[in-house]
Amino acid sequence: MQEPAAEFTGAQLIWESLLREGVDTVFGYPGGAILPAYDALVGYPIRHVLVRHEQSAAHMADGYARASGRTGVVVATSGPGATNLVTGLATAMLDSTPLVAITGQVGSALLGTDAFQEVDITGITIPVTKHNYLVTRAEDIVPAIREAFAVAGSGRPGPVLVDITKDAQQSRAALDWDAATPQRHLRHLPPPLDAAVLAQALELIRHAKRPLILAGHGIQMAGARAEVLALAERADIPFALTLLGLGAVPATHPLSLGMMGMHGEAWVNRAIQEADLLLAFGMRFDDRVTGKLKEYAPNAKKIHVDIDASELNKNVPVDVAIAGDLKDVLRALLPDIPVADRSAWLGAIREWRGDSAVRDIQNLPDDGHLYAAHVMHDLWKLTKGGAVVVTDVGQHQMWEAQYYKHDGERSLVTSGGAGTMGFALPAAIGAKIARPEAEVWVVAGDGGFQMTFAELMTAVQENVKVNIAIINNGYLGMVRQWQALFYESRYSATPILSPDFVKLADAFGIPGQRVETRADLAAAVGRARAAQGPALIEFKVEQEDSVYPMVPAGAALHDMIRRPSALAETGSDPA
Amino acid sequence: MKGGAIPKVAVPQVSARQVSAPHVLVVYTDDEPGVLTRVASLIRRRGFNIHSLTVGPTERAGLSRMTIVVDSDAPMVRQAVEHLRKLVNVLEVQQLGERPKVIRDLVLVRVAARPETRSEVLQLAQVFRATVVDIAEDSLVIECTGSLDKIDALVDTMRPFGILELGRTGAVAMARGTRNPPAGRAPLPLRTGTESMSV
Numbered sequence: 001m002q003e004p005a006a007e008f009t010g011a012q013l014i015w016e017s018l019l020r021e022g023v024d025t026v027f028g029y030p031g032g033a034i035l036p037a038y039d040a041l042v043g044y045p046i047r048h049v050l051v052r053h054e055q056s057a058a059h060m061a062d063g064y065a066r067a068s069g070r071t072g073v074v075v076a077t078s079g080p081g082a083t084n085l086v087t088g089l090a091t092a093m094l095d096s097t098p099l100v101a102i103t104g105q106v107g108s109a110l111l112g113t114d115a116f117q118e119v120d121i122t123g124i125t126i127p128v129t130k131h132n133y134l135v136t137r138a139e140d141i142v143p144a145i146r147e148a149f150a151v152a153g154s155g156r157p158g159p160v161l162v163d164i165t166k167d168a169q170q171s172r173a174a175l176d177w178d179a180a181t182p183q184r185h186l187r188h189l190p191p192p193l194d195a196a197v198l199a200q201a202l203e204l205i206r207h208a209k210r211p212l213i214l215a216g217h218g219i220q221m222a223g224a225r226a227e228v229l230a231l232a233e234r235a236d237i238p239f240a241l242t243l244l245g246l247g248a249v250p251a252t253h254p255l256s257l258g259m260m261g262m263h264g265e266a267w268v269n270r271a272i273q274e275a276d277l278l279l280a281f282g283m284r285f286d287d288r289v290t291g292k293l294k295e296y297a298p299n300a301k302k303i304h305v306d307i308d309a310s311e312l313n314k315n316v317p318v319d320v321a322i323a324g325d326l327k328d329v330l331r332a333l334l335p336d337i338p339v340a341d342r343s344a345w346l347g348a349i350r351e352w353r354g355d356s357a358v359r360d361i362q363n364l365p366d367d368g369h370l371y372a373a374h375v376m377h378d379l380w381k382l383t384k385g386g387a388v389v390v391t392d393v394g395q396h397q398m399w400e401a402q403y404y405k406h407d408g409e410r411s412l413v414t415s416g417g418a419g420t421m422g423f424a425l426p427a428a429i430g431a432k433i434a435r436p437e438a439e440v441w442v443v444a445g446d447g448g449f450q451m452t453f454a455e456l457m458t459a460v461q462e463n464v465k466v467n468i469a470i471i472n473n474g475y476l477g478m479v480r481q482w483q484a485l486f487y488e489s490r491y492s493a494t495p496i497l498s499p500d501f502v503k504l505a506d507a508f509g510i511p512g513q514r515v516e517t518r519a520d521l522a523a524a525v526g527r528a529r530a531a532q533g534p535a536l537i538e539f540k541v542e543q544e545d546s547v548y549p550m551v552p553a554g555a556a557l558h559d560m561i562r563r564p565s566a567l568a569e570t571g572s573d574p575a
Numbered sequence: 576m577k578g579g580a581i582p583k584v585a586v587p588q589v590s591a592r593q594v595s596a597p598h599v600l601v602v603y604t605d606d607e608p609g610v611l612t613r614v615a616s617l618i619r620r621r622g623f624n625i626h627s628l629t630v631g632p633t634e635r636a637g638l639s640r641m642t643i644v645v646d647s648d649a650p651m652v653r654q655a656v657e658h659l660r661k662l663v664n665v666l667e668v669q670q671l672g673e674r675p676k677v678i679r680d681l682v683l684v685r686v687a688a689r690p691e692t693r694s695e696v697l698q699l700a701q702v703f704r705a706t707v708v709d710i711a712e713d714s715l716v717i718e719c720t721g722s723l724d725k726i727d728a729l730v731d732t733m734r735p736f737g738i739l740e741l742g743r744t745g746a747v748a749m750a751r752g753t754r755n756p757p758a759g760r761a762p763l764p765l766r767t768g769t770e771s772m773s774v
């Protein structure tokens with residue numbers, strides 16, 4: 001590609017490598033130890049998005065990656081710049097987002113001396129990255145960055161950090177791209193599929209009367225939507241989704257049951273408890289979806305397919321464990337999947353669903369109060385289910401998951417494994433930059449939004465059109481809900497004041513609106529969508545509303561707290 | 576006493592440790608700074624109980640070999656293996672399991688040995704084919720290599736005399752029979768020094 005004799009500075013080699021990896025955008029914040037790299041950036045056709053806090057840079061890169069499937073890139077300086085990335089790296093690690101973080105480091109002679117802004121960031125980030133590098137020589141920059149991309153994107157994806165000393169950025173080296181071809185990431189690819197194990201899986205599927213697919217995040221990462229749907233349709237198997245699985249298969253598909261787990265619908269959890277076969281695809285039996293393990297799916301045989309062998313037989317012992325790429329596995333299985341008709345099983349689930357649906361708040365008459373559930377439902381209708389929604393963490397996140405029906409792949413971006421408040425706004429900015437044609441909505445709580453709202457200015461400076469729905473209930477609502485249920489309603493440190501969000505929007509130079517009744521919702525959403533740049537709507541919702549149904553932490557899946565029964569009386573048919 | 580005869584002390588009644596069948600992992604890694612930290616961090620974070628971890632160079636430049644003795648039940652050990660396999664620096668993890676294997680540990684133990692007990696200590700050391708590597712006025716330093724149980728037995732035997740200092744290397748293990756080279760799916764890295772200062 002490049003004549004090996006060409007001499008570059010280490011700083012240039014960083015950008016040369018990123019260009020060759022196909023990077024068009026990086027999210028970052030400069031400082032002393034990364035200054036040589038920033039100086040060299042001027043000559044490269046790479047967009048740099050200047051954030052207001054490095055944590056947000058990591059979330060933006062994360063949102064960029066989740067919305068697009070490409071690897072996100074973050075740049076930060078040493079010391080506090082690097083430590084500010086840690087929450088973002090952990091968030092990416094727990095949700096398997098491919099991310100490469102490049103940090104400046106003090107000169108190699110100063111390493112280990114507690115020099116100004118020297119922090120051992122490779123030491124700090126070992127548990128929250130797939131791998132990391134400390135590069136002290138210019139000639140090691142290209143191999144490290146190439147391998148970082150290979151590691152981040154292969155197997156079960158995740159974040160990788162490359163820490164580069166200032167002297168490595170300043171000294172010179174030749175660029176030999178081909179000699180730096182990464183290999184070590186290939187060490188850990190899953191072994192070839194075992195025909196005997198596939199046969200066992202088929203045997204279980206053949207004999208199952210009440211099978212259920214548990215659809216997870218891995219489906220999107222493996223690009224296996226078509227294969228999952230083909231299997232489900234052929235064998236007439238319904239599917240339940242994890243939070244991160246939402247969008248992996250269409251919510252409005254006739255075989256889709258909805259979300260499982262702590263705030264999953266009662267009929268979905270009941271189906272899990274009554275199933276005689278679970279097919280877990282790209283999910284990991286997190287405690288938020290299993291409830292009490294001892295009583296989890298007691299009647300079911302289990303087939304578990306995951307790219308990460310360490311997830312197999314971890315929380316839930318399974319009958320058939322397959323470590324592999326889901327798409328490959330399903331392609332191997334599909335030709336032998338028997339056509340089946342399971343109307344009895346599907347009919348039973350439909351009956352349970354009918355009972356739950358009448359408890360649904362959607363069926364309440366409009367009594368002048370605004371419920372977050374209304375907001376989500378109406379937003380779904382108004383955007384025709386076509387938006388990319390980026391949610392923060394809390395009650396609003398669960399209501400979004402329950403009431404916004406995600407049909408499109410990568411149409412929900414949310415922090416599941418880490419549950420990082422403050423994620424939504426920056427991640428949405430990243431998502432919009434990755435997919436400029438998409439309509440992107442932030443759904444955030446009044447608490448979480450206040451963690452990272454400085455990034456509004458990033459959206460303005462970079463002209464990123466994101467629409468923002470703040471669900472203002474005056475509380476750290478999810479924590480308040482736990483206090484109400486499990487701590488005798490002692491609301492310790494959960495009432496939270498907010499600024500006047502409309503004025504706040506004004507200060508950032510973007511249109512802001514406040515909505516207090518359901519009647520005003522549609523018009524406000526319309527105006528926000530029509531606005532040229534970012535637009536903000538504050539929804540003042542019922543303050544002490546709770547998310548139902550709910551499996552209390554540690555309880556069995558079928559021990560749900562249902563929606564208040566008072567609501568049951570007013571029900572009509574579900575929408 | 577003649578070497579080879581095994582008197583009553585050889586089968587310890589009381590062992591410092593109760594590992595009936597310890598799980599032994601052999602882990603091949605890149606010989607780079609930071610690898611031990613990554614492995615140790617993983618073990619600590621996932622809560623795997625380890626009895627010992629030893630590391631050293633191998634017959635191949637750039638390749639290190641660790642022996643990890645794990646004090647956990649089988650599912651935990653399987654987890655540990657799978658997590659180790661995810662480390663970029665790990666080429667191969669072998670679980671010696673049921674296979675015939677040699678496990679060796681080395682101990683240096685400084686035992687109190689007054690004139691009146693010295694010959695008894697020496698005699699007992701001989702039973703274990705241990706060597707005396709240092710003699711002071713009131714103590715001896717004994718060196719012994721052997722299986723974990725043998726070392727435990729030696730230590731138990733010396734305890735009544737007074738153990739003043741003790742150091743063990745931790746186990747090094749190898750499967751018996753045909754050689755089992757690291758079967759990493761990719762060759763060693765072509766370069767060195769990328770992680771030249773890594774933690």
Ligand SMILES: Cc1ncc(C[n+]2csc(CCOP(=O)(O)OP(=O)(O)O)c2C)c(N)n1
Nearest residue numbers: 394395396419421445446447448476477478
């Ligand atoms: C960074 C961070 N700190 C604390 C928490 C714990 N936590 C989970 S939900 C929640 C409340 C969120 O409040 P808000 O953003 O207003 O959303 P709501 O639940 O009211 O919809 C808190 C504090 C968290 N998930 N992340």
Ligand SMILES: [Mg+2]
Nearest residue numbers: 445446475477
């Ligand atoms: Mg709130």
